[in-house]
Amino acid sequence: MTKVGLNLLDQTFETLKAEGKTALMPFITMGDPDPETTVEILLQLERAGADIVELGVPYSDPLADGPVIQRASERALVRQITIPKCLEIAQAARERGVKLPYVLFTYYNPVLQLGLESFFELVYDAGISGLIIPDLPYEESQEVLRLADQFNIKLIPLVAPTSRDRVARIVEYARGFIYCVSSVGVTGERASFHQSVDEFIKSVKEQTDLPVAVGFGISSHEQVSHFSEFCDGVVVGSAIVRKIEDTLPLLKDKATKEQGLLQIHDFVAQLKSGN
Numbered sequence: 001m002t003k004v005g006l007n008l009l010d011q012t013f014e015t016l017k018a019e020g021k022t023a024l025m026p027f028i029t030m031g032d033p034d035p036e037t038t039v040e041i042l043l044q045l046e047r048a049g050a051d052i053v054e055l056g057v058p059y060s061d062p063l064a065d066g067p068v069i070q071r072a073s074e075r076a077l078v079r080q081i082t083i084p085k086c087l088e089i090a091q092a093a094r095e096r097g098v099k100l101p102y103v104l105f106t107y108y109n110p111v112l113q114l115g116l117e118s119f120f121e122l123v124y125d126a127g128i129s130g131l132i133i134p135d136l137p138y139e140e141s142q143e144v145l146r147l148a149d150q151f152n153i154k155l156i157p158l159v160a161p162t163s164r165d166r167v168a169r170i171v172e173y174a175r176g177f178i179y180c181v182s183s184v185g186v187t188g189e190r191a192s193f194h195q196s197v198d199e200f201i202k203s204v205k206e207q208t209d210l211p212v213a214v215g216f217g218i219s220s221h222e223q224v225s226h227f228s229e230f231c232d233g234v235v236v237g238s239a240i241v242r243k244i245e246d247t248l249p250l251l252k253d254k255a256t257k258e259q260g261l262l263q264i265h266d267f268v269a270q271l272k273s274g275n
């Protein structure tokens with residue numbers, strides 16, 4: 001039975017567009033450093049001005065991830081953070097008042113381990129609005145897309161400057177938004193971006209009515225501001241995950257946990273507003 005109804009991710013982009021705003025979209029690794037702290041971090045991200053959040057499922061072989069997110073995955077895997085556990089954490093954050101749309105970010109193998117139908121039932125029940133699977137083989141994406149549509153979960157594609165010739169076909173099957181990868185290689189902060197990135201993103205925008213977001217390497221207010229001039233969303237992962245890593249000593253001690261959470265809040269807030 002196809003699940004109908006409004007999708008919070010779509011609604012959020014529509015509202016932001018009407019307000020002439022760009023979505024700030026943090027990525028964090030779920031369960032890093034532990035489930036309870038992840039709930040607290042999600043609350044801080046929302047308070048800091050995040051509009052949408054990418055919930056990263058830790059994985060043992062994160063091919064597209066740089067060292068910062070690899071280390072975060074390792075810390076989370078020590079706590080046996082599985083997809084069901086990630087979804088529990090997401091629901092716990094909802095119960096604490098987090099209203100952000102959730103985009104689940106997972107490699108394909110953990111999905112296969114659960115089985116596609118079971119996976120989508122769990123993800124739907126957890127109130128997830130979007131899904132990114134960076135290593136989903138194109139040949140299998142039609143079945144995943146059929147189920148995602150059935151459960152009203154937006155299957156978001158990644159497009160890279162190296163896949164220019166495939167953009168038209170990728171966009172044709174896109175849902176939710178288009179995730180433009182700013183650079184080739186793996187995730188991780190970049191000091192600068194090749195000037196052709198702007199033109200690549202603008203060329204993608206010309207081929208779709210869906211929102212277009214950019215990610216990979218963005219780590220400062222200046223970079224967020226630059227891309228916010230022509231993107232509907234800006235994803236920041238490694239820079240925020242590194243901030244979490246840097247505050248681990250504070251987060252681990254009850255006496256200083258609030259101070260650590262506040263430092264994460266302030267870092268994300270300055271990404272958004274620059275002050």
Ligand SMILES: O=P(O)(O)OC[C@@H](O)[C@@H](O)c1c[nH]c2ccccc12
Nearest residue numbers: 027064134187188216217236237238
């Ligand atoms: O970490 P960065 O450079 O800020 O990039 C966002 C990235 O973390 C997030 O979207 C993501 C995490 N793992 C990925 C793997 C592939 C594509 C994207 C991702």
